[in-house]
Amino acid sequence: MSEETIRGHGVIVTECFDEGCLRRLPWCERPGAAGLLAEARRPDRKFDAVVVGEYERVFYRDQFTAVLTMSSERGSRR
Template sequence: MSSRAWQLESAQRLVAGRGRIVVEFFDPGASRSLPWVKRPQAAALLAAAAEPDRGFDAVVVGEVERAFAGGGARRII
């Protein structure tokens, strides 16, 4: 199973019965050591999250270690 597939599956299990996934942001081949602003889809997520009419009200991360490696959480908060 691909990285995207198992992360999406994990996210779907998490939201089951609570909501639905309406958009995906996934950077294939992008190193988790790169800051979010240097990952095209992660940067797109940051931009979308700043929009008041973004079309989603929560973010579900398929694997926390991949998403926030290298202090990524500190850089976006």
């Protein structure tokens, strides 16, 4: 589905999965998500967008808002 979503807009540069991790865990406690956040903070990050396969498996309660806020704050410092 990711390939279909980005067709004509870009390429997939990496994939991350947190198999075996509860979605209730904060992103900083999930290896894949923590790596994604760390890369997002880099000024020379390797991606411009993130495709989420299943929202319900990735975010729990206000996690989406927290990640979005972090992304917005990073973007405003460019």
